[in-house]
Amino acid sequence: MTEIGLPSGVRACLFDLDGVLTPTALVHAAAWKETFDDFLRERDGDGFRPFDATADYDEYVDGRPRADGVRSFLASRHIELPEGDDEDPPDKQTVHGLGNRKNDAVLEKIRTQGVKPYPGSVRYLEAVRAAGLRTAVVSSSANCRDVLVSAGIEHLLDVRVDGATAKERHLPGKPHPDTFLAAAADLGFDAARAAVFEDALVGMDAGRAGHFGFVVGVDRVGQAAALRQHGADTVVEDLADLIGATA
Incomplete structure (x- = not known):
């Protein structure tokens, strides 16, 4: 594992928005x-x-x-x-x-x-980018960009696949993996080289169905066991918990 808590082969990070990057859930x-x-x-x-x-x-x-x-x-x-x-x-x-x-x-x-991002998520986004990984936000919300701008974190994400994107490209939403797969492809990587970060059970299902290289469950509401049951490789309460998690 790297110092950002991911397998060394992972080169792209795909983040859900609501509940992962911002408390908009x-x-x-x-x-x-x-x-x-x-x-x-x-x-x-x-x-x-x-x-x-x-x-x-x-x-x-x-x-x-x-x-x-x-x-x-x-x-x-x-x-x-x-x-x-x-x-x-x-x-x-x-x-x-x-x-x-x-x-x-x-x-x-x-x-x-207004919207403020989770401070730990901002720290993790910055750590991921400093390590040379690409980043994307994957959200079912058609208001994704408005939230990113309000939260001041749009510049930390290379690609955005949201509700509007899914409609334009005819991509089925979660629990299907298609939006995550599209984001990974837009970043230039296949699923095996990408990690999914999700707090929703349908997001875990999408990560498992897409055969991604790593799936991180973010537990904001006390559902760690359910996140693991639905496919999380690891579960954290805050993304910053992954920084330095090399064991």
Whole structure:
């Protein structure tokens, strides 16, 4: 292992955004809760069963493309909505309308609250680049660039593959490995020479399915065992924990 905690053959690092580089997973979870609770209240009245911002978020929406998250959660409640399309207004009762309602909520939270990166993640990004490795961010969010700019870390990443990229290239989202594979290819490496850094279980599944050289689970919420079960080679609470981890 190198002094940045990776096998010596790894030359590219592929980072998820929310929960790995920035604490925006909490912002997304809050926006999903606001969106789904409003929808369920409108549908079922005041006796509705609320969206759980931890359990439901982790199980059904974390790391998934927006529309997939809507479908997954609604299916868990045996609710079906028409698909609609990307241009649906946020008050339309469709999969895409509900997704756009969530997107409006998260953009408002980012605008009013701002975004700061995890300090340990900044340290690790700088250490990785100082060691000569290439870096990419791989996110299902279409707002990825806005978050990177707000957090002041866009310059530390050579490649960005996000929700907009996936749509343009027709790449399926996590748990499929395609977005990570695309980022590695954009950096000039195959999967065996790349490491994946993820906090979401579907991200672990993507790392395992893509046969990447190393998969790092980032445990911000106490799910280390689940991250390992889903394919993590190692689990850390903060990326800075990898610095000097040569054993």
